[in-house]
Amino acid sequence: MRRRLMRRDRRRADGLTLLELAVAILVLSIGSMAALRVSDQSRLAIGGEAPRLLARIAARNRAEELQLYGPVGAPLPGQVTLGGQRFDLDTSTEATAGGLLRTTVTARAASGEGATLVLYLPREPRR
Template sequence: MRDRLTSGARGLTLLELAIAILVLAIGSIAALRATDQSRVAIGGETPRLLARIAARNRAEELRLYGPQGGALPDRVTLGGRNVALDTRTETTQSGLVRATVTARAQSGEGAQLTVYLAPGRRP
């Protein structure tokens, strides 16, 4: 009788071990997937950050040179990446000039910034 109890306990222990290994394997796979998603998200942040910097730079250029902006380039290179810039201006009812700067990296990530300028301001 005692032999039957011990052999039954061993089988249950092996089953518990197999379930524990299965749970750990599933947890490891989930952790690896989460790490990979973080890597992809961090890698995509660089072009967005550079696009934001380019948009802020263009807004500062517009503040310096006025709403027309002179002959500012429509493409800039930051951090070894090309960023396309599009600037649209319109005059508001109060007489200010609203300039919307859209910056987009080659990979598609981008940023948009709106700045209000005094009309006809020249350096």
């Protein structure tokens, strides 16, 4: 009788049951799906970085132009092409209490990504 009980105990300890194997596969598949979703979200976030970077460069370029020509200089174009993409540039200016002009430059791509840059300019351009 003891030998029969020992044989049963050995069989149970030797391996996994089918149910345990199914649960393990289920847990691993859920973990794999979660990892794939996270990597897909990262890819989407990184994919939108190039237009934002180009918009930031376009805004900085416009800020440099405003520093060179002054806010009352020649009218600058409202659209520029940079890296094969078109960017709409919007510039708004308001006077500050210190006698400077607070200028906000916004560059926006057609896909919606954009950048905003704020700079303070003297009322008269440099000579």
